[in-house]
Amino acid sequence: MTPEHLHKLIVAVADAVIAHADELTELDQAIGDGDHGVNMRRGFEAVRADAAATAEKPLPDALKAIGTQLVMKVGGASGPLYGTLFLALGKTIAPDASNIAAAFAAAVQAVEARGKSHPGQKTLLDVLAPVQAALADGGPHLPARLPIVAAAAADATVPMLATRGRASFLGERSIGHMDPGARSSALMIASLCRALEE
Ligand code: ADP
Ligand code: MG
Ligand code: MG
Numbered sequence: 001m002t003p004e005h006l007h008k009l010i011v012a013v014a015d016a017v018i019a020h021a022d023e024l025t026e027l028d029q030a031i032g033d034g035d036h037g038v039n040m041r042r043g044f045e046a047v048r049a050d051a052a053a054t055a056e057k058p059l060p061d062a063l064k065a066i067g068t069q070l071v072m073k074v075g076g077a078s079g080p081l082y083g084t085l086f087l088a089l090g091k092t093i094a095p096d097a098s099n100i101a102a103a104f105a106a107a108v109q110a111v112e113a114r115g116k117s118h119p120g121q122k123t124l125l126d127v128l129a130p131v132q133a134a135l136a137d138g139g140p141h142l143p144a145r146l147p148i149v150a151a152a153a154a155d156a157t158v159p160m161l162a163t164r165g166r167a168s169f170l171g172e173r174s175i176g177h178m179d180p181g182a183r184s185s186a187l188m189i190a191s192l193c194r195a196l197e198e
Contacts, residue, residue, distance in 0.1 A: 001059060001096070001097065003055045003056050004055075006054075006055040006059065006062060007051055007052060007055035008195055008198075009192060009195050009196065010047065010048070010051040010054060010055060010062075010066070011048060011051050012191045012192065012194065012195035013044070013047075013188050013191050013192050013195075014044040014045070014047050014048035014051065015048070015191070016187050016188065016190070016191030017040050017041065017043075017044040017184065017187060017188065017191075018041050018044055018045060018048070020037070020183075020184075020187050021037035021038065021040060021041035022037055023037065023183070024036045024037035024040055024180050024183060024184055024187075025037030025038060027177065027178055027179070027180040027183055028180040030177040031162065031166070031167040031170055031173075031174050031177045031179070031180070032165070032166040032167055032180060033166055035076060036076070036078060036180040036181065036184065037180075039074045039075050039076045039078060039079060040074060040078065040184055042073050042074060042075070043069065043070045043073040043074035043079065043082070045073075046069045046072075046073045047066050047069050047070070050065070050069065054066060058095050059090075059093060059094075059095050059096075059097060060090045060091070060093055060094075060095060061090065062090070063086050063087070063089045063090030063093060064086070064087055064090035064091070065090075066086045066090075067082075067083045067084070067085070067086030067087030067088075067089070067090060068083070068087070070082045070083040070086060071083030071084075071087075077115075077165055077166070077181075078124070078181050078184070080114060081111050081114055081115050081124065081181075082124075084107075084110050084111050084114040085107050085108070085110070085111050085128070086107075087110075088106055088107040088109075088110035088111070089103055089104065089106075089107040091106075092106045092107065100135065101132075101135045101136050101138065104131075104132050104135050105132050105135075105136060108125070108128045108129060108132045111124075111125060111128065112125060115164065116164075117164040117165075120160070121160075121162065121163045121164040121165075121168075122157050122160040122161065122162040122163070122164070122165075122167060122168075122174060122179045122182070123162075123164050123165055123179060123181055123182065124179070124181030124182055124184065124185045126153055126154075126156065126157050126160070126179065126182050127150050127153040127154050127157075127181075127182045127185035127186050127189070128185055129153075130149055130150070130152075130153040131146055131149055131150050131153070131185075131189055134146060134149045142193075143193040143194075143196045143197045144193070144197065146189055146190075146193050147186075147189060147190035147193050147194070150185065150186040150189040150190060151186050151190065153182065153186065154178060154179070154182040154183050154185070154186040155178065157178055157179040157182040158176060158177060158178050159175060159176070160174075160175070160179070161174060161175055162174035162179070165181070167179065
């Protein structure tokens, strides 16, 4: 992966999160404290500002740099979780990304440990876990299929009862709304895959 290519991927993901910040905030207004878009925009504006320097690093170091920025800038529950995702990816991934499925699996495990959570609790893990499973299954056209997997998984959080994070404070009233973190995860996957396909 060239620095130009990596730069394009970083900017694509950051721009997608920034462009959808209002939508993420609206989702968090329904079942949280209404800051998910603001939190994510703050983090990804920092990532975007450093994108050129980050893209010069080997892939593992670039992912760790992004993870560190997310931990420092996003805040809330999602900052440490997304930070952990990128830090763990950076720790495990090969410089040529040849072990992406194994690295993503390790990173999702790390998020579960950090969040003391697992899929089925109406969180970002309800998108990350099915994407990880699809990656592990492999097969053709992954960059075209993963966004569909991720979007369907985010939609599937709507009828779920939240048992982790702020939304869990609402109990049954969390049912009927998409989880904000599930939506931001789906957005990041979709924008990354789209940029990979270009
Ligand atoms: P906060 O809830 O602290 O305001 P954000 O609004 O930025 O933080 O992020 C909320 C999102 O974080 C939720 O929609 C959910 O997807 C995710 N989340 C919260 N707690 C956990 C957890 N323990 N494990 C996994 N994901 C979580
Ligand atoms: Mg919030
Ligand atoms: Mg908050």
